[in-house]
Amino acid sequence: MAKSTAENTYLRLKTVLDVLTEGVWSGDALNAGQVLAEATARVPFTEHEAELLSGGIPRGHKTLTSATAKLVKAGWLVKGRSGWTITEDGMRATVAFPDVDSFAAALDAGTPVPAGTPVPTAPEGFVRPVSAAAATLQVPAKEEAPKKTAKKAPAKKAASAVGKAAKAIEDAVEPVVKAVRKGKASAKDKTETASAAAPAGTSAADEPFEGPDVETLPQPEAVAVAGDFNTILGAPENWAPQYDEAQMEFDFLDQLWKKSAELPAGYYTFKIALNRSWTENYGAFGTFDGPNHELHHTGGTVTIRYNHATRDITIN
Numbered sequence: 228m229a230k231s232t233a234e235n236t237y238l239r240l241k242t243v244l245d246v247l248t249e250g251v252w253s254g255d256a257l258n259a260g261q262v263l264a265e266a267t268a269r270v271p272f273t274e275h276e277a278e279l280l281s282g283g284i285p286r287g288h289k290t291l292t293s294a295t296a297k298l299v300k301a302g303w304l305v306k307g308r309s310g311w312t313i314t315e316d317g318m319r320a321t322v323a324f325p326d327v328d329s330f331a332a333a334l335d336a337g338t339p340v341p342a343g344t345p346v347p348t349a350p351e352g353f354v355r356p357v358s359a360a361a362a363t364l365q366v367p368a369k370e371e372a373p374k375k376t377a378k379k380a381p382a383k384k385a386a387s388a389v390g391k392a393a394k395a396i397e398d399a400v401e402p403v404v405k406a407v408r409k410g411k412a413s414a415k416d417k418t419e420t421a422s423a424a425a426p427a428g429t430s431a432a433d434e435p436f437e438g439p440d441v442e443t444l445p446q447p448e449a450v451a452v453a454g455d456f457n458t459i460l461g462a463p464e465n466w467a468p469q470y471d472e473a474q475m476e477f478d479f480l481d482q483l484w485k486k487s488a489e490l491p492a493g494y495y496t497f498k499i500a501l502n503r504s505w506t507e508n509y510g511a512f513g514t515f516d517g518p519n520h521e522l523h524h525t526g527g528t529v530t531i532r533y534n535h536a537t538r539d540i541t542i543n
Contacts, residue, residue, distance in 0.1 A: 232290065235270055237331040239291045240298060242266040244321050247304070247313035249356070252349035258310045263291065293479045297334050319344040444536050447501040450475045450484040452531055453508075454497025454519070460488055468500035468508075475533060484533040492526035499533050499540065513538030 246265045250257045267288060276287025298304035303317030316339075323344045324330040332338070451468035452475060458465050462472035475484040496519035500508040510517030515538075522529070522542060532541045 232273070232276060232287065234327060234331075235273065235276065235287065236290055236294050237327050237334070238270045239266045239287075240294055240334070241321070241324075241327060241330045242269050243291075243295065243298065243311075244303060244313060244317050247311060248318050248321055248347060249349075249353075251313065251318065252353055253355040255355060256310055259306070262311055263288065266291065296479060301334055301337065315346055316340050318346050322347050444482065446477060446482075446535055447507075449501065449503050450477070450533055450535070451500045451503060452486045452497050452533075453500045453505075454495060456488075456490055456495045456497070459490060468505065469503045473500075474503075475531070482534070482536065484535065485530060487528060487530040489527065490524050490529055492524055495522040495524060496520065497522065497531075499538075509538045513540075 243262055243266045246262050246269075247257065250262075267285075272285060272287040276285065276290070278286045280286055280289060295304065295306075298317070299306060301316075301320075303314055303320050305312045305314060319340045320330070320333070323340045324333045451470075451473040453466050453468040453473050455465045457467060457470065457473050460472040462470040464470075467473065475486040477484050498508045498510050498517075498519055508516055511520055520540060530543055534540070
């Protein structure tokens with residue numbers, strides 16, 4: 228058993244691909260609930276991960292579900308209303324990155340599957356293993372075991388809650404998945420993904436699945452970088468937070484709003500404006516309606532990150 232929530236989550240992400248690959252081999256169409264239940268049955272929750280959040284969702288399940296956006300961004304998983312589908316590259320990734328360390332590093336750095344990696348084939352006599360936790364998701368509600376199962380150990384209780392939680396979490400994460408798909412083809416996204424990899428001296432497994440705000444901090448509906456360079460981004464006018472071109476994208480995993488853009492060398496000013504208006508905006512030092520942020524830029528790609536928990540921004 229891995230020691231950290233982050234490493235457990237990477238193990239479960241890899242297991243998600245393993246489960247979907249087995250589904251291809253057996254010809255079974257698997258829904259999100261079945262896949263997540265099987266992944267969490269094979270890599271059980273720790274006591275911390277098994278704690279139920281509001282709505283009865285295990286902490287580890289919510290972390291895993293949001294983390295599957297990484298698989299979508301890598302092009303290894305496709306999420307649809309009819310279920311989850313592993314891509315050919317996703318199947319090949321299970322061969323190219325067989326251990327959790329190489330898998331985590333490749334996923335965080337946006338490393339493509341090496342050319343020539345074969346698509347795994349089912350071993351002779353293969354029969355898809357299904358855990359009891361995943362199997363219960365296929366049983367109609369009227370046939371489920373009596374409610375005495377509510378007294379199970381924390382990890383087992385959490386596993387039984389996975390099926391009920393899967394649909395609710397999927398609906399919550401779907402906007403994030405759509406945003407990831409929209410930007411997947413951009414080379415700039417790959418650059419940003421690489422820059423977000425674990426810094427020197429740390430392991431990728433230390434990033435960034437566990438944090439105090441992951442389950443609790445409400446986020447705005449929209450966050451804009453509104454300043455004197457919006458027209459360079461394609462907006463009709465500057466200092467107008469209502470336009471799509473000014474909007475930042477929310478990274479569900481590290482709870483940061485991000486905007487990357489190509490800007491000519493120059494001096495720029497801007498503020499962070501919420502919900503496409505100036506009603507709530509933050510300037511320098513996170514001050515409400517405060518002075519403008521300043522950007523002295525040498526030219527090229529710049530990434531602005533906004534933390535709604537602290538109202539701070541970082542620029543690189």
